[in-house]
Amino acid sequence: GCGSGTDSGAGGTGSPAAGGVENAKVAFLMPDLASTRYELQDKPLFEARMKQLCPSCTVIYQNADSDAAKQQQQVNSALAQGVKAIVLDPVDSAAAATIVQTAQSQQVPVIAYDRPIPDKPADYYVSFDNEKIGAMIAQSLVDHLKEQNAEGGLLEVNGSPTDAAAGLIKKGIHSAIDPSGFKLLAEYDTPDWQPEKAQTWVSGQITRFRDQIAGVVAANDGTGGGAIAAFKAAGVKVPPVTGNDAELAAAQRIIAGDQYNTISKPIKIVAEASANIAYEFMQGKKPAGKTTLYNTPSELFVPTVVTRENIKEVLFESGIMKAAEACTGEYAKGCAELGIQ
Amino acid sequence: MVTTDRQDERLQSRVGVRGAITDVIERARGGDLGVIPVAVGLVVIWSVLQALNPVFLSSANLVNLTLESAAVGIIALGIVCVLLVAQIDLSVGSVSGLSGAVLGVLFVLQGLPIWVAITAAVVMGAVIGWLYAQLFNRFGVPSFVITLAGLLAFLGLQLYVLRTRGSINLPFDSGLVHFAQLAFVPAWLSYTLAVLAAAGLFASGYVHARERRKAGLSANSVTMLAVRSAALLAVLVFVVWYLGRTRGVGWMFVLFVGLVLVMHYLLSRTRWGRSVYAVGGNVEAARRAGINVKAVYTSVFVLCSTFAAVGGILAAARLAAVNQSSGGGDVNLNAIAAAVIGGTSLFGGRGTAFSALLGIIVIQSISSGLTLLNLDSSIRFVVTGVVLLLAVVVDSVARKSRTSHGRA
Amino acid sequence: MVTTDRQDERLQSRVGVRGAITDVIERARGGDLGVIPVAVGLVVIWSVLQALNPVFLSSANLVNLTLESAAVGIIALGIVCVLLVAQIDLSVGSVSGLSGAVLGVLFVLQGLPIWVAITAAVVMGAVIGWLYAQLFNRFGVPSFVITLAGLLAFLGLQLYVLRTRGSINLPFDSGLVHFAQLAFVPAWLSYTLAVLAAAGLFASGYVHARERRKAGLSANSVTMLAVRSAALLAVLVFVVWYLGRTRGVGWMFVLFVGLVLVMHYLLSRTRWGRSVYAVGGNVEAARRAGINVKAVYTSVFVLCSTFAAVGGILAAARLAAVNQSSGGGDVNLNAIAAAVIGGTSLFGGRGTAFSALLGIIVIQSISSGLTLLNLDSSIRFVVTGVVLLLAVVVDSVARKSRTSHGRA
Amino acid sequence: MTSTQQAAEQRTDGVVLSLRGISKHFGAVAALTDVDLDVPAGHVVAVVGDNGAGKSTLVKILSGVHPPDSGTICFDAKEVSIPTPAAAHRLGIATVFQDLALCENLNVIQNLFLGQEVRPLRLNEVEMETRSWDLLRQLSAKIPSVRVPVASLSGGQRQTVAIARSLLGEPKVIILDEPTAALGVAQTAEVLNLVERLREHGLGVIMISHNMADVKAVADTVAVLRLGRNNGVFPVADVSTEDIIAAITGATDNAVSQRNERSQARQARDKEGLSS
Amino acid sequence: MTSTQQAAEQRTDGVVLSLRGISKHFGAVAALTDVDLDVPAGHVVAVVGDNGAGKSTLVKILSGVHPPDSGTICFDAKEVSIPTPAAAHRLGIATVFQDLALCENLNVIQNLFLGQEVRPLRLNEVEMETRSWDLLRQLSAKIPSVRVPVASLSGGQRQTVAIARSLLGEPKVIILDEPTAALGVAQTAEVLNLVERLREHGLGVIMISHNMADVKAVADTVAVLRLGRNNGVFPVADVSTEDIIAAITGATDNAVSQRNERSQARQARDKEGLSS
Ligand SMILES: Nc1ncnc2c1ncn2[C@@H]1O[C@H](COP(=O)(O)OP(=O)(O)OP(=O)(O)O)[C@@H](O)[C@H]1O
Ligand SMILES: Nc1ncnc2c1ncn2[C@@H]1O[C@H](COP(=O)(O)OP(=O)(O)OP(=O)(O)O)[C@@H](O)[C@H]1O
Ligand SMILES: [Mg+2]
Ligand SMILES: [Mg+2]
Secondary structure, eight states: OOSOOSSOTTOOOSSOOSSOOTTOEEEEEEOOSSSTHIIIIIHHHHHHHHHHHOTTOEEEEEEOTTOHHHHHHHHHHHHHTTOSEEEEOOSSTTTHHHHHHHHHHTTOOEEEESSOOTTSOOSEEEEOOHHHHHHHHHHHHHHHHHHTTOOSEEEEEEOOTTOHHHHHHHHHHHHHHGGGSOEEEEEEEOGGGOHHHHHHHHHHHHHHHGGGEEEEEESSHHHHHHHHHHHHHTTOOOOOBOOOSOOHHHHHHHHHTSOOEEEEOOHHHHHHHHHHHHHHHHTTOOOOOSEEETTEEEEEOOOEEEETTTHIIIIIITTSSOHHHHSOGGGHHHHHHHTOO | OOOGGGOOTTBOOOOHHHHHHHHHHHHHHHTOOTTHHHHHHHHHHHHHHHHHOTTTTSHHHHHHHHHHHHHHHHHHHHHHHHHHTTOOOTTHHHHHHHHHHHHHIIIIISOOOHHHHHHHHHHHHHHHHHHHHHHHHHHOOOHHHHHHHHHHHHHHHHHHHTTTTSEEEOOTTSHHHHHHHTOBOOHHHHHHHHHHHHHHHHHHHHHHHHHHHHTTOOOOOHHHHHHHHHHHHHHHHHHHHHHHTTTOOBHHHHHHHHHHHHHHHHHHHSHHHHHHHHHHHOHHHHHHTTOOHHHHHHHHHHHHHHHHHHHHHHHHHHHTEEETTTTOTTHHHHHHHHHHHTTOOTTSSOOOTHHHHHHHHHHHHHHHHHHHSOOOHHHHHHHHHHHHHHHHHHHHHHHHHHHHTTOO | OOOGGGOOTTBOOOOHHHHHHHHHHHHHHHTOOTTHHHHHHHHHHHHHHHHHOTTTTSHHHHHHHHHHHHHHHHHHHHHHHHHHTTOOOTTHHHHHHHHHHHHHIIIIISOOOHHHHHHHHHHHHHHHHHHHHHHHHHHOOOHHHHHHHHHHHHHHHHHHHTTTTSEEEOOTTSHHHHHHHTOBOOHHHHHHHHHHHHHHHHHHHHHHHHHHHHTTOOOOOHHHHHHHHHHHHHHHHHHHHHHHTTTOOBHHHHHHHHHHHHHHHHHHHSHHHHHHHHHHHOHHHHHHTTOOHHHHHHHHHHHHHHHHHHHHHHHHHHHTEEETTTTOTTHHHHHHHHHHHTTOOTTSSOOOTHHHHHHHHHHHHHHHHHHTSOOOHHHHHHHHHHHHHHHHHHHHHHHHHHHHTTOO | OOHHHHHHHHHHHOEEEEEEEEEEEETTEEEEEEEEEEEETTEEEEEEESTTSSHHHHHHHHTTSSOOSEEEEEETTEEEOOOSHHHHHHHTEEEEOTTOOOOTTSBHHHHHTTTSOSSTTSOOHHHHHHHHHHHHHHTTOOOSOTTSBGGGSOHHHHHHHHHHHHHSSOOSEEEEESTTTTOOHHHHHHHHHHHHHHHHTTOEEEEEOSOHHHHHHHOSEEEEEETTEEEEEEEGGGOOHHHHHHHHHTOSSOHHHHHHHHHHHHHHHHHHHHHO | OOHHHHHHHHHHHOEEEEEEEEEEEETTEEEEEEEEEEEETTEEEEEEESTTSSHHHHHHHHTTSSOOSEEEEEETTEEEOOOSHHHHHHHTEEEEOTTOOOOTTSBHHHHHTTTSOSSTTSOOHHHHHHHHHHHHHHTTOOOSOTTSBGGGSOHHHHHHHHHHHHHSSOOSEEEEESTTTTOOHHHHHHHHHHHHHHHHTTOEEEEEOSOHHHHHHHOSEEEEEETTEEEEEEEGGGOOHHHHHHHHHTOSSOHHHHHHHHHHHHHHHHHHHHHO
16 A cells, blocks of 8 residues: 555655555656746656556656745645655755755655755756756857857847756856857846747847847757847848757757757656666665765766757657658758758 | 614514524525635535545645645735735735845845844835835825836845845754744644634623623624534634644644734724725725825735735745745735635725635645646646636625625 | 807816917826826836937837837737726736647648638637636626636646647748738838828818817817827828838837727727726616626627737747747736736726837837846846836826826 | 696506515615505606615616516516616616716716717717707706716716716606705706606606605605505695605604704794794 | 894804815816805804805815815914815814715724724724614614615615714814705704704804705805805895895896796696686
8 A cells, every 4th residue: 555645644654665666656846847848758758667667656747837835835745645756856956955855854765857956965866967058058159150250249048037947057158158259248037938038138139239149049949949030030140049958949940040059958868767766766775876966876968969960860860859740841941951851 | 672783673683593594594695605605615626626636635735735825825914905905016926035035145144043034034025015105105106016116126136135146045953944844733732722712712702792782782692602612613623633643733824824813803803904994995985084094005015015025934934945936936926816716805995814814725725636636737727727716606606696686 | 159068167268279288288287198197207218228228219129129019019908908897817928828829730730821820819819708708797706816717727728739849930931920020011101101190180180170160069270180180290200210210110010009099999989998988987887877798898808818819929920939938927917017007097997098009118118128238137127127117107196196186 | 627636547547667566685684575666657756765765776676776586567568577777778767876877987978878879880979069068958057068077076967967868868767866966956946847848748757855845846646665665655736745754754753843843933932032 | 132143243253164265176177266164163054056166175175185276274263274184183174075985895883983993903893883873873864784884875874874974073163065965854854953953062064055945944154155156155044045046046037936936827827727
């Protein structure tokens, strides 16, 4: 009777019994809806892997919609349901400390996923880190501009000012462009990651700087798309624009040549790895980390920057995306050029 | 002998328990049921959610529910006050976030004593409310616009205060965090409080009835009072016992309920409360009655922002952290919605302090119940919307029958 | 001869241009100035922002401003209608997002013709409004709650509709995107339209004045009419010329202004418009006058959701994409705030279609002006809040003097 | 033949509106119990009664504002139900409510023509303004401008507007709930003239009033309500003011009669004092 | 010595309230122009005038609702300004407004004691209810329950509540703006009795009314307003109803006199018809 949860309200089943993970529950808690990846990729991949490992187990999926308090509520209710492990992508890395505290006090292990929890060591950490992502997209853009001998400065479109992950990406971007020699013309924290806001802001900068804009570093694909729309609407040539998350829409823009890059995170690998580790914890084992980060046994994976050059291999040949979905209508031509079928 | 207030021959007379029952039936038909319809809506929601996931009504989950209700519930209490004077405060979320941020900076970064930090945050809330009131009273700017400006400005301030850190953890071993997360009323004390509450109800009712009878007015019979008090006692003891099966009744929830009771007293038993309802019902009439309308507005805005600050502190304590998104998300909407769902009118003059309590419990029940179901975010939003609507339909239908029976 | 409507000896008589000027001064002292105070507030904001960054009033930036105003402005137009009947629609953001999502799915993923997709999205908006109206009319649920439920449910639906893709690009070469981004009125046509507008104003005023004189009522003199029309012509020609220095007047903005004019006509010159104001002013009086109050509510909710859907389509076209956050963020708040800032009362019965136009221009001016300054986001929020407040203070002070002069 | 006898005859043939057994209660208060009333065409029926006797409730039932709890309403000899004010308008029942039911945010013209605007799709403001002035002048209203919101009118001006409104359209029955309460002496006289004109045109008129002089001046029949019940119907010519007041208050010895006695006594004293 | 002469004497010494040159305009409408008024203690001053003559505006200026545009107000021989209703209350001016100014969402007790509740920090509901019943009975109000919101009261019941409210506290001047407009005959008699009692207690009373019988019954002086200007002040004993009406309407040949003539003519005709 591990899974019923009704009998022991507090949810903790004492120390996790070895073996006997039949009918167990595991919580998979994601932070926001700003990016589609959590619902479209992380969740199904994690669930599929879990199903393979333990057909009778249930995955409790929740999305906190960028609200740390809501995430706390979700953890509490997962605990009340008697989960045996929690995979947590924290909304707020700092605030997640209290979640780890609560869960661990009920002997439920916490696996930090995607974002670290520096203040309170989780039981495991599986990720690629956001700061690195920021640095990678910016560096790729800067290299490209240098190659082209581009003149002018850069615009920086960050994520939401109230989002901790956006802060990390912002830090990474700065680490790449500050020493690059390109002037940072202006930067902007996009409230709620709203593409419309990014568009409005970039439109304003276009009137301000006209043709001094050599490139735009946008922190995700949505804001990148907004930036591109601003250039198109102003009737100006679109400079190289970055992205992040490898959304289908971004892939299409890259194929069409509107967007310069995006970043593909090996979500499949990370999701499956976290499922494996969660399963081990559920069996009562204590998996060892490949490295240690923030006092936490960790396993880190490296994301890949996607540009027109490598989009075919990284996104399509690896099976992350299907050509049939991307190469519709106006994008068919680009696909043909790049040899994507 | 017929009492002074029952002499009109058109009044159907109803005495004793029998009369009370007729009275309730009559009122049900007329739709004059107070909070009962919302409570019925709540029961319906609970039953459905329990049927879908048996964990929902488990003691552990209900304990969580009570703790999660407190912070936003206290904010909603302030919203009830502004709604009663037919104004609105859109900035409670930002103010609560700013208050949390101030607390974090003073307490953690500056290392001041916790009570200094708390006082500073609460005083800041009061000052913000005072500022709103000044703008409102002097320039007559609609409160919607003032507090919309406040929403933006104080969000900005919050970001500014947290700019160096982004997010601040409150230490787990601090009294505040302990209060919000782990402090529960000991069983004996809970039961004592329950008994005291019931006894208090009986005693005050008895004294009141005696006074009324002495003055030649109709009054509740002792039997009625006893039945009511016993019912309250039974409910409270059951709640205490059931929650006590796991962690018990959290002090934070007790604080919330305590504040609701205090506000209920202030609103219904003091001159200030009367003037609040009067200003909400007809501000010109209130002014002509010699009420200092500006003072009433000031008090209400100050109260609302202060409650928002308190709510922000509790939310920070419960999360043991403050960050840039504290007070963001749907804190605003939830606080206002709680007041409205609990039956407070957006047009002023109608509502009680209890609507904050009931409303927030409805909202948190839905949220917690759906958390227990394994739903896609998209479906969850849809279901939340539909359930919310259902919860209020019961109440509205009751009210509707009230107006169609000619009651205003 | 004294006209019928000027016979009371207590009326100070004012004739001719001289009289008109006295009249304006008198009205200014009494605070009865319509949209003038908001316009003054706007001028102040513009001057300040221009002083801070000379790009602000550049033709290119103003062109951006007009285009960015259109989508939310159209949504605000719907909000004006619901506010006029003293109701609210919190779900316009979600509905606009859903409408964009439906458009994207039907047009891009299903490959249907664009007009089919647009029609479907708009019809969906109308159906949503109809649904709200049914809930409101039948059960009497407060519109705040209904549309709060709608806000959640349609956000969920939007996520559901986009679940497989998250984000959909609208092709840049489609007519819709072209319309929203690159379609500008040719210069000759702009000037023609400006002349036509001024001529129309003169002609309708002239006909009206002749009719009034024939009926023995006081009427504007031809001189007055000519002065006014000339002023309008001058303003329009200047605007067209100035915007024409870069890209010109966008068709999307023309659409918005056109809709404002149509709504103005409907609200002020038709029986339906009268009943909207009547319902907002005193719903019981409207009902007793034999107005079908439910039909009025239905029409208004349908209109609001329909405008929200149209706004959503235009927003999607302008971004050339729809995604899960379309219609989120502050679309709701901006739309409602625009209506309120433009002078529409939250309590019903007071406001005009032009308030949507003025309000959204105020909001977008602030947003665009601050975009041009290199501010930290924390400071940006604070400044936005403060400037917003300042913009409205002018109007409120004027109104305040109006009530202190005893005007209701 | 006296006018009273004529009236009695008319009543039997041309009853436009007839109520039987109307009851209505609000919560614990029984506002109307088993009330009957007949309104013949070309007849003015005064309904009188103490405060809270249920007169306005009766009016609201007739004009579709509240549904009755029980009882039947016959209009033009057909049994009808009046679920909404719009239904009452369709039947041809026009009402001046005691609380006037005006929209304060609309101006005088807009209120007058509310729900019956001229040319719905392109309002004919000029015609409406002209007709407004005509109507108001007819009632010798003292309204300086018809383009100000009703909120800024005086009490009597508002009442005039409400009365004028009921005359638009072509009602068959007109119900006036204390129409002269706030009116000046001249306006009251005009309204009484108006009531007489309406009667001459064959309309049924229900007039509620606390002013016995007005009632005696224009009514044909007086129906008394007391505490929500019928308390007598009198042909006006056959009944003295004292009798009506006795029926209203339920006692021949009431505040009014006491006051009269006292003032007569005082006058007598004064006279004595003067003569002595 | 007649009562009028007495009154005239009182006036010179104990004037509690005196207005000089009060003007007020609303937008283009001059509601009051240069109005003077004196209210001696123990005196009832009736202010009469046509609809829209500015009577209620005058009342609102005295009770602090609107500030006057110009003019001075003297209270107890001191010049005062009355910027807010609270200031008027402090001076001891209690007002019954024509629009009653009640809070519809509050019940009768709450409205009666609004702003002057017994025991502010722990309301004494019992005492307030008892006193409410006393007051209402004194005015022979027909209110079934004092615990219902005012929204559900009839017009006359509301007016009684508004009048009762002005009697709480200890006013020195009481202003009644058409206090009997909606009252039943018995209640009207009680209010007139009340006015006489107030006069006996030495209060200054301003009463506005359109009912000449009531004015003649209780007033000592009649002040006439016409189109916002003073149009004569008459001691009540020396002036006939016809004269007052002529001053109100500005003509001896007015709707009222015409009506009277017509009805006299008709009566004469009827008599002839009978005798023939
Ligand atoms: N909407 C309502 N809700 C509750 N009670 C009501 C309502 N309307 C009227 N009543 C009650 O019904 C009774 C009759 O009221 P009604 O308005 O018909 O009196 P009325 O005869 O018109 O009196 P008045 O002469 O004062 O106008 C009163 O006691 C009143 O309190
Ligand atoms: N708040 C206001 N705004 C604009 N005009 C007003 C306002 N109040 C009164 N007036 C105007 O002032 C004039 C006098 O109004 P007032 O209410 O004083 O009349 P009144 O003598 O009390 O009439 P009644 O006998 O009808 O009550 C009227 O023409 C009215 O339209
Ligand atoms: Mg009545
Ligand atoms: Mg008046």
